[in-house]
Amino acid sequence: MKLDDKDQQILEYLQQDSKMTNKQLSMKLDLSVTAVYERIKRLEREGIISKYVALLNPEKVEKAFTVFCQIKLIQHTRNYLTRFEAEITSLPEVLECFHVSGEYDYILKVLVKDMAAYREFMVTKLTTLDHIGSTQSTFTIEKVKNTTAIKL
Amino acid sequence: MKLDDKDQQILEYLQQDSKMTNKQLSMKLDLSVTAVYERIKRLEREGIISKYVALLNPEKVEKAFTVFCQIKLIQHTRNYLTRFEAEITSLPEVLECFHVSGEYDYILKVLVKDMAAYREFMVTKLTTLDHIGSTQSTFTIEKVKNTTAIKL
DNA sequence: AGTGAAAGAACGAAAAC
DNA sequence: GTTTTCGTTCTTTCACT
Numbered sequence: 282m283k284l285d286d287k288d289q290q291i292l293e294y295l296q297q298d299s300k301m302t303n304k305q306l307s308m309k310l311d312l313s314v315t316a317v318y319e320r321i322k323r324l325e326r327e328g329i330i331s332k333y334v335a336l337l338n339p340e341k342v343e344k345a346f347t348v349f350c351q352i353k354l355i356q357h358t359r360n361y362l363t364r365f366e367a368e369i370t371s372l373p374e375v376l377e378c379f380h381v382s383g384e385y386d387y388i389l390k391v392l393v394k395d396m397a398a399y400r401e402f403m404v405t406k407l408t409t410l411d412h413i414g415s416t417q418s419t420f421t422i423e424k425v426k427n428t429t430a431i432k433l
Numbered sequence: 434m435k436l437d438d439k440d441q442q443i444l445e446y447l448q449q450d451s452k453m454t455n456k457q458l459s460m461k462l463d464l465s466v467t468a469v470y471e472r473i474k475r476l477e478r479e480g481i482i483s484k485y486v487a488l489l490n491p492e493k494v495e496k497a498f499t500v501f502c503q504i505k506l507i508q509h510t511r512n513y514l515t516r517f518e519a520e521i522t523s524l525p526e527v528l529e530c531f532h533v534s535g536e537y538d539y540i541l542k543v544l545v546k547d548m549a550a551y552r553e554f555m556v557t558k559l560t561t562l563d564h565i566g567s568t569q570s571t572f573t574i575e576k577v578k579n580t581t582a583i584k585l
Numbered sequence: 586a587g588t589g590a591a592a593g594a595a596c597g598a599a600a601a602c
Numbered sequence: 603g604t605t606t607t608c609g610t611t612c613t614t615t616c617a618c619t
Contacts, residue, residue: 284494292494295487299451302595313604318597331490335447337583338483342436342444344583347531349501349540366577373584378577379499388501388571392583419540425518425530429581431489431496431544432525454612465588470614588619596611602604 282327287312289433291320292329296430299333336429344392347421348399350407351385353414361412368410374402385417396420434479439464441585443472444481448582451485488581496544499573500551502559503537505566513564520562526554537569548572 284292287310294301294309303321307314324330339345354361362380369378369389377390393399399418407416436444439462446453446461455469462469476482491497506513514532521530521541529542545551551570559568 282493292487292489296489297484297486299485299487304595314595315597315605316603319603322597327493328490329493330487332449332488333451334449334486334488334581335444335451335482336484336486336581337444337448338480339583341434341479341481342583342585349531349533370578375578376581376583377579379501379573379579380575380577381501382572382574385571387577388573419537420534421531421540422534423532425532425539426522426527427529427531429486429488429528431491431494431528433494456612466612467589467614468587471587474614586619588617590616592613592615594611594613596609598608598610600605600607602606 282329284329284433288320288324291317292324292433293430295321295330339392343394346393346395346399347424348391348393349419349421350389350391351417351419352387352389352407353385353416354387355412355414357386365410365412372402372406374406434481436481436585440472440476443469444476444585445582447473447482491544495546498545498547498551499576500543500545501571501573502541502543503569503571504539504541504559505537505568506539507564507566509538517562517564524554524558526558 290310291306294306303314303317306317310317321330339347354365366378366380369375369387374391374393375389376392379388380386381388391399391402393402403416403418407413442462443458446458455466455473459466459469473482491499506517518530518532521527521539526543526545527541528544531540532538533540543551543554545554555568555570559565
């Protein structure tokens with residue numbers, strides 16, 4: 282599906298603030314409320330907008346310690362990969378996990394309270410998984426940018 | 434501020450689907466609509482809920498190529514760091530940027546259309562920045578997990 | 586902290602242009 | 603594509619516990 286200029290503007294606004302009403306959007310885009318409504322419905326139906334979520338402030342909920350953890354598996358059979366991925370997905374500390382190229386097989390973004398909690402996570406959750414080869418943790422000192430908005 | 438069980442449940446639900454109405458939440462939590470309303474307002478006021486956003490499907494908007502790019506700076510004076518961070522923040526392809534420990538100084542999550550677009554990004558945007566030492570790109574083969582929801 | 590009631594605003598669908 | 607209308611639903615405030 283192709284997105285015209287109005288669609289793109291709607292997506293830009295909703296990626297910044299999904300509480301914006303159709304009326305507000307209609308004024309910004311110089312369209313009728315109904316036109317905005319129909320466009321958003323279409324964007325949802327097509328799956329371009331996948332979901333609407335509330336974002337929390339990690340500091341305020343004591344999950345401000347972000348770690349990128351790279352993992353190498355010992356074996357790479359389909360079976361092991363699938364099991365590893367299922368187990369990783371089930372861990373709430375792991376917000377993101379990508380299968381990647383390069384020296385390591387996976388890169389994880391892990392959110393925990395502090396270093397102690399990360400150690401606990403490593404010892405009780407990560408290293409107990411089967412077929413983990415080596416891991417390398419990269420600790421974040423500061424969050425420079427962190428957005429969910431994709432520029433169209 | 435401390436979050437009781439009801440607060441945590443509200444946050445869990447809203448992190449999954451912020452379009453859930455106060456009425457739906459009130460039924461799930463066995464509270465009145467007003468009680469839910471007041472709790473959400475408090476969570477917003479305290480900054481625990483930082484914003485509400487629409488999430489797009491990267492595949493549908495041709496931004497499915499995710500790259501983790503690690504960057505080393507040549508110099509590390511306060512001035513250079515600040516300028517680098519300001520410039521990185523302004524790049525729409527960079528969704529996340531963290532100042533990190535370890536061999537490299539920064540780790541970036543970059544979303545572009547494909548390898549050609551990434552090359553273009555590197556050549557025209559990243560390597561034109563001053564004081565970049567070396568970079569290392571890790572390409573993602575598959576997205577295993579990617580959530581914005583923090584487990585409380 | 587909580588509830589119920591009521592006004593006001595927005596949604597969602599249909600009509601007609 | 604647009605405007606208008608209308609019933610329904612949700613939001614928000616208020617009085618009260």
